[in-house]
Amino acid sequence: MISRYASVCSVLGLAAAPVVLAAPADVSPVAAVEGVVERVTPSAKGAVSFKLNPALQNRITISGAPGSIRVEASDVRRLIAGYGWYLKNIAKVHLSWNGNRLAPPSPLPAPASPVTIESPWKTVFAYNYCTLSYTAAFWDWKRWQQEIDFLALNGFTHALVTAGLEKTWEDFLIGLGYPRDKAIRFIPNPAFAAWWNMGNLEGHGGPLTQRQIDEMAQLGKRIVSRMEQLGMTPVLQGYVGFVPADFSENVRMKGLKLIPQGEWVNFKRPWMVDPTCEAFPKLAADWYRSLRKVYGISGKMFGGDLFHEGGSKGNINVTQAAEAVQKAMQKASPGSTWVIQAWGGNPSRELLNGMDPKHALVLQLTKDMADGGKNLRTFDGIPWVWCELSNFGGNTGMYGGIPLLSRLGSDLSAYMDKGLTGMGVLSEGLETNPLHYALFCDRLWTLEDIPVKEWLRQYALQRYGKAPESVVHALGVLSSSIYSPVRSQEGCTESIVCARPAWNVRKASTWSSGERYYRLGDIVSAARDYLKAANEQPSLMKEETFRYDLVDLVRQVLADAAFYQLQRVRAAFDARDVSGYKKQVQVFLSLITDMDAVLATDRQFLLGTWQEKALNWGKTSQEKALMDRSAKMLLTTWIDQAPRALNDYSNRQWAGLVADFYLPRWKNFFESQLEVLTGKKDRAAADASFLDKTVREELSFAGNGKVYPVVPSGDVLAVANRVMKARRKVLDSLCRDEKHSSGxxxxxxxxxxxxxxxxxxxxxxxxxxxxxxxxxxxxxxxxxxxxxxxxxxxxxxxxxxxxxxxxxxxxxxxxxxxxxxxxxxxxxxxxxxxxxxxxxxxxxxxxxxxxx
Known part of the structure; x- marks a missing residue:
């Protein structure tokens, strides 16, 4: 397998690992803003001037004449946010995690009269720990530079940074006398680092090489430097007491008290040092020293959660433990803030009682995209941020809360005197659902209700450069159906295409939703509307934003149709109609092969795009093999063992993954059930044989050594037209037959x-x-x-x-x-x-x- 990697990667030019340069020298605030202009909209260089005006405080003014735009604000962060607002609302361009349209008119348009804008929020926060594995695990500096510019242009103020913690842990542990080889094995692959940082596991997907650890540290330092240069606050990892489970076997410390943390979904957790014990202050001081050594700053804000998704408190006093954690944090960086996530019952009242509200911030993760602006928890005087959590595991699927976001300002205004200070994006995965996130970003600038109908027309104009009536109509249908869930659920309604097959399967992963609160007919109608616009106005296909959305819509049609088609397969099976069974199975499988063909036309839907980033973090064939294995394992089995609580948790509808992982499972299932139908095996024997084969194939996929394409194949419009035309009768029939049920x-x-x-x-x-x-x-x-x-x-x-x-x-x-x-x-x-x-x-x- 290793030699295969070496030869294939050489052919594809993947041998070189990401180059991480030293942090840029300090630049002036205006020069920093001009750097953003040059990187994002180079045609606007020299046509926009920026002025610092401290008297403006939180306000931003935009004025000027055509071809000569002027932005004034009190600091660099607001200057950049003001330019971002101008680009979207005056120049009518579009930035997103799923394609950009960044060719502003020439000359640059000016507002009819000076505009003053002001965000009602002190804090706009980016990233859940999970985001940095499910989406950003393998990003290089080029991708991070684009991301930081995107955040700054949209007005984000804070962002979690975990790249570089590998080196921090290495330095910290070795400095305490912990063996170097064990310290390296304690560090996981970036694909699984999020749960390491939250105290859920250790070492999974590793070990990394020293070169990789060092380059990740350089990348982390550069991320932090650029964020600070653009006026954002990087949130680093604080010390809350985690150590390797075998720490006491290798390090002797006076007054050390350890609390075993048990397991998290079949993973051994790191142990926890009791923050109230005699040894904790020294451990914390050493941690913050290592942190400064890696990032070059003391830090102003620190993340770190105690007892995330379980864990044992032992007999510690939680209130005193919180006090001790924060005391060590303040000693290392006076005036700093401890940032904690509110999730799964955390933080407890005991924990909150030990925190100094002046130096604490709670991120309230809100998965309810139906009514998540009401009945919110407050935190005993500690400031908090409302954070949307609409995506779990980086899953592919249309989902979000358009009605919720349109009225969210009035919902949240009721909490502004109860500690609410901001909003945040804490979805576990990004790079999906641009419609949802565009409205979220616009919501950052106002507390007033946003009229959805008018907003959708402006969205189409910004994202595509024009707003055909059929597209605006489609957006309206989607906003009131699939983007309007009826209750709280964990992310999108998953497609059974990505599920381990079974007759009664409704969803792919353990904790997700299979509720079909929207009509297949609405998704089919929207896809046909987009195709109508594309066929009538082919220039739309020049925009990567439109191409992405067209692929996404046709993908969603096929993903949902599979659920209803399975019912037809089951009906033929129950009727013992062998011929009908084979016919309906073929229709079902054709939906999956069509999906893979559609996905293959756009780079953002390629497994190879994700894989390439992972392979680029390897220089040797061994490093590449390790990175590739973890990149694939995260999306499929999550763990290299048969227990499957996390199986398919991070399922994605990506070309290559659909064809080589999901499709074979369904073929195997239907073949096993045909044996039952024809009397070759009884159901128990067929099911056991299918399960055995499926588990073996699932576990082997991550190590298959196959390198997937990074270049799209096929014309988006031609393939979409072909698929929707070929499946018209089936789709029309399924839409007629679909039954709605909340049961x-x-x-x-x-x-x-x-x-x-x-x-x-x-x-x-x-x-x-x-x-x-x-x-x-x-x-x-x-x-x-x-x-x-x-x-x-x-x-x-x-x-x-x-x-x-x-x-x-x-x-x-x-x-x-x-x-x-x-x-x-x-x-x-x-x-x-x-x-x-x-x-x-x-x-x-x-x-x-x-x-x-």
Whole structure:
């Protein structure tokens, strides 16, 4: 495999690792802004002047005449944000994580009269720890430079930086006497570094070489330098007490008290030093010394979460522990701020009580894109930031909260006297859903409601250079359907294309959503509207922004159609119609092959694009093989073991991954079920054989050594037209047949107990009602008991006799969940049932939280 890497990478020119240069010398604020202009809009160089005016404070003014624009603000950060606002709102260009349209008119247009703008927010924060692995794991300096410019132009004030922590940990541990070889093995691959930094795992995907560690440190230093140059505050990693699990076996320290942290989803966690013990101050001082050595600054803000997604508190006093962490932080960098994430029950009231509100900030992660601006938690006087969390795992899928964002200003204004100081983007993955993030960025400038209809027309004009009526109509349909979820859920409704196959599969990963709250017909209609515009106005295809959105729409059509087509395959199977089964299977598989063909036309949807970045962090064939393995493993099995809680968590609809990972699984499944249908195997034997083969193939994919294309193949418009034309009849038929339901399907032929994965529906403690509704079949359903399990542990139950059929009696069950999970166990609902007159009974189970 190594020799194969060497030869292929040589052919593709991938042998050279990323070059990380020294940090640029200090430049003046105006020169820094002019540097952004030259990098982002070189044609505007010399046509825009910038002036520092401290008297403006938080205000920014934009004025001038055509070809001579003037921006005034109190500091460099606001000057750049002002220019970004001008580009979008006056010059009508577009910046996004999914393509740009950055050719402003010549001469540069001027506002009709001077414009004054002002953001209502003190803090605009970027990045979840997860973002820096699911999206940015393998970025080089060129990509980071583009990213920092993008953040600055959109008015972001703070951003989490973790590149360089590899060197920090190495220096810190070796300085304490921990063996160098073990310190290297403690450091994970960048693909998994996010969870290392949150205390969930150690060493996964490693070890890195010394050269890689050193280059990552250089990159981190350069990121920090550029952010500071542009007036942004880099948030570095603070010390909250993590050490390798075998630390005490290798280092002797007076007064050291360690707390084992157990496991996180099959991974051994680092242990935690009790912050109140005698050894902690020295450890913290050494950490901050190593941090300064790597980044060249003392730091103004530090991230670091205690007990993230589980972990053990032992017998420590959490309030005193928080005080100790913050005391060490202040000693190392007086006046600094401790930044913590509010997620999964953290931070606890005990932790908050130990924090000095003057030097703390809480990031409230909000996954509810339906109504996430209300009923928010406040933090006992500690300032906090509302942070959208619309993407999980970097999944590919249209999702967001257009109605929510349009009214969010008025929602959040009610919290501005309760500690709210800003907004943030903390999605686990970026580089998706430009519509959602464009509205988020515009939301940063006003608390007033944003009229969606008018905004969508302006969005099309900025993003595509023109706003055809069919496109504006499509955007309106999408905004009121797929971008308007009906309740809180963890990210997009995942496609079953990316799921491990099963007859009743609804989603790909454990904690995600499979709820189909929007109509397939709406997505098909929007895709056809975009194709109509492209065929009538071919110049649209010159814009990378339009090409991306067209591919994304056709991809979404195929991703959703697969769910409904599977029902047809199942119907043929249940009818024991071998010929019909084979026909419907072929239609299903053709949707996947069509998807791969469409995705292959755009670089942003290529597995090779992600892989190339990973390979570029390797110089030797061994380094390349290691980076490639981790890059693929993150997207597929996450761990190189059979337990699959994290399987497909980071699923992506990318060309190459679809064809070589997802498609073979579905082929294997349908072949196994054909053996059942033709009597060659019984169901148990076929299922066992399929599972065995699937697990082996899943685990082998990461190490397959295959290098994927980085150059798109096929013309976007031609392929999109071909696919939508070829599938027109199927899509029209599926749209007619699609049934809307907020419930989970059951079939008594599955046997008792009926099992339902309700992880995406149980999101807080409280009282839930499970209602069983018969839909068809010759027999009614008798329900004897309903129980809720957290992992393997029963956490709620209702035992009584119920009935659902033509008539219902006692078919609703009350489940009282007293405590929401503190780990990552999934929730399963099990119902003991029987048929009133046989096993021919089908229906749905609807689970709702009382009060919603």
């Amino acid at each position: 989970l399907a059951w079939d008594l032929k599955q046997g008792s107990p009926l099992r339902f994965d309700v992880t995406d529906r149980v999101d807080a403690p409280g009282t839930y009602t499970a209602t069983f509704q018969w839909k068809g079949g010759s027999s009614a359903l008798k329900i004897h008991s309903v129980k809720l399990y957290e992992g393997d542990r029963e956490v709620a139950a209702d035992v009584h006799e119920g009935w659902t059929g033509v008539e219902n009696n006692g078919n609703s069950y009350t489940l009282v969940l007293k405590k929401y999970r503190t780990n990552l166990d999934s929730y399963t609902l099990k119902a003991e049932v029987s048929g009133a007159s046989g096993a021919d009974s089908q229906g749905e189970m609807i689970l709702k939280k009382n009060g919603n």
